Amino acid sequence: MTGPIVVTGGTGTLGRPVVEGLLRSGSTVRVASRRAHPDRDLAYQWAQVDYRSESSTRAAMASADTVVHCANSMRRVLDDQVVRAAVRAEVAHFVYISIVGIDRIPFRYYQNKLATERQLEASGMPYTILRATQFHDLAYQLVAALTKAWIAPLPAGWRVQPVEVGEVADRLVALARQPAAGRVPDFGGPEVRTLPELAASYRSSIGRSPRRVLALPFPGATSAALRHGANLTPDHAVGRVTFEQYLRQEPQ
Numbered sequence: 001m002t003g004p005i006v007v008t009g010g011t012g013t014l015g016r017p018v019v020e021g022l023l024r025s026g027s028t029v030r031v032a033s034r035r036a037h038p039d040r041d042l043a044y045q046w047a048q049v050d051y052r053s054e055s056s057t058r059a060a061m062a063s064a065d066t067v068v069h070c071a072n073s074m075r076r077v078l079d080d081q082v083v084r085a086a087v088r089a090e091v092a093h094f095v096y097i098s099i100v101g102i103d104r105i106p107f108r109y110y111q112n113k114l115a116t117e118r119q120l121e122a123s124g125m126p127y128t129i130l131r132a133t134q135f136h137d138l139a140y141q142l143v144a145a146l147t148k149a150w151i152a153p154l155p156a157g158w159r160v161q162p163v164e165v166g167e168v169a170d171r172l173v174a175l176a177r178q179p180a181a182g183r184v185p186d187f188g189g190p191e192v193r194t195l196p197e198l199a200a201s202y203r204s205s206i207g208r209s210p211r212r213v214l215a216l217p218f219p220g221a222t223s224a225a226l227r228h229g230a231n232l233t234p235d236h237a238v239g240r241v242t243f244e245q246y247l248r249q250e251p252q
């Protein structure tokens with residue numbers, strides 16, 4: 001490797017452990033962020049970027065050997081800009097974190113991610129795509145929000161397979177340091193869980209009894225896909241940290 005490994009969204013939930021892992025492995029890292037350079041010495045390079053701007057995205061990719069795209073770009077146009085800039089910079093390897101089931105769940109955010117996968121496949125640039133299930137952090141935020149009231153209104157029949165973000169980060173670090181591999185096997189959490197189970201564990205972790213659950217039959221194709229388990233990958237339950245172990249290790 002000659003140039004740095006650029007981590008977009010290197011400030012985020014996933015990006016932070018990816019940056020730490022890459023630094024531990026001895027890689028030269030450049031964090032791309034919309035934020036200004038932090039006012040302190042860093043163990044990595046910093047590129048302030050606005051993904052709406054072609055010039056700043058190109059500057060962030062300049063001389064990069066590899067890109068690990070961890071920015072949570074809510075709009076498709078932002079991912080498009082990142083991929084096009086990486087192609088122009090002739091990066092040797094583009095690593096993309098995607099989500100299990102995005103081709104089976106007609107949720108707009110997922111459709112945008114699927115379009116980014118397709119763009120990578122057609123780009124001619126060497127790429128690796130890893131699809132993961134939801135991080136424990138997201139499951140935690142969901143059940144914490146939905147158990148605030150006396151009765152917890154939980155979507156009926158949805159299940160999740162939450163995974164420890166550090167384990168996904170370790171996998172991405174290993175993939176970034178290997179030759180491009182195309183779409184690699186999915187990365188799922190150790191257990192498929194119902195929302196009432198996770199809600200009860202969360203309540204217990206804060207010393208409270210479980211809320212009564214109101215199972216809400218959410219309408220629509222996205223909800224139906226989730227009831228059918230399109231977001232799950234039980235054959236790839238490779239994560240080891242359970243939701244309860246996560247609850248014990250995270251400061252609440």
Ligand SMILES: NC(=O)c1ccc[n+]([C@@H]2O[C@H](COP(=O)([O-])OP(=O)(O)OC[C@H]3O[C@@H](n4cnc5c(N)ncnc54)[C@H](OP(=O)(O)O)[C@@H]3O)[C@@H](O)[C@H]2O)c1
Pocket residue numbers: 008009010011012013014015032033034035051069070071072073074075078097098099100132133134135136138
């Ligand atoms: N969360 C999950 O459960 C989960 C599961 C599987 C896959 N993923 C994927 O993993 C990736 C990272 O997820 P995450 O939970 O770590 O995300 P996150 O913490 O919400 O965001 C990551 C970073 O993205 C950048 N960002 C956010 N909004 C942006 C915008 N509008 N334009 C440009 N940059 C923006 C931010 O960096 P700056 O503020 O520094 O610019 C932020 O630190 C996403 O692609 C997501 O789809 C997430």
